[in-house]
Amino acid sequence: MSITTAASALQAFSTGMQVTANNIANMNTPGFQAGNAVLAESAPPGGVRVADVQQRTANAGYIQSLQPVEHPDTGQLAMEWQVVEASNTDLAREMVDMISWQRGFEANAAVIRTNDDMSGVLLNMVV
Incomplete structure (x- = not known):
């Protein structure tokens, strides 16, 4: 695995983690x-x-939620209970996704560290 491959994976896994955090x-x-x-x-x-x-x-x-509603005659805002669609986020699924993104990031960071270590050893052998 080349360092550019691992670097692109780090960026992809970072974006995946940002989506999960959102x-x-x-x-x-x-x-x-x-x-x-x-x-x-x-x-x-x-x-x-x-x-x-x-x-x-x-x-x-x-779910029922308080929503701002503008009065048609006065233009004043008031809060009213309305039925709105709930979020479809499942916390258990998000935690599993977060762990997967994290492990992928860690694995590719290890590839970059190993590449760096091997380059250092090679330079020490040459010098």
């Missing part, structure tokens, strides 16, 4: 649709990249 941060936001990072193979010299961030389409049901 899902967790917005899990209590009514109507929020959780995202999912989709990985794809990079063009030569190889590697991986985030091809797309797709919205999960599973319906989470509905």
Whole structure:
């Protein structure tokens, strides 16, 4: 595995972690649709990249929520209870995704460290 391949994977896994963090941060936001990072193979010299961030389409049901409503005559805002779509974020799934992204990041960081160590040993042999 080349260092550029590992570096591209670090970037992809970092983006995946950001998507998961966004899902967790917005899990209590009514109507929020959780995202999912989709990985794809990079063009030569190889590697991986985030091809797309797709919205999960599973319906989470509905909840009652206070929503601001403008009075048509006076223009004043008031809070009213309304039924809105709940977030479809599943915390258990997000934690599993976060661990997967983290382990992938750690593995590719280890590849870069090993490459650096091997380059150092080679330079010491030459000098």
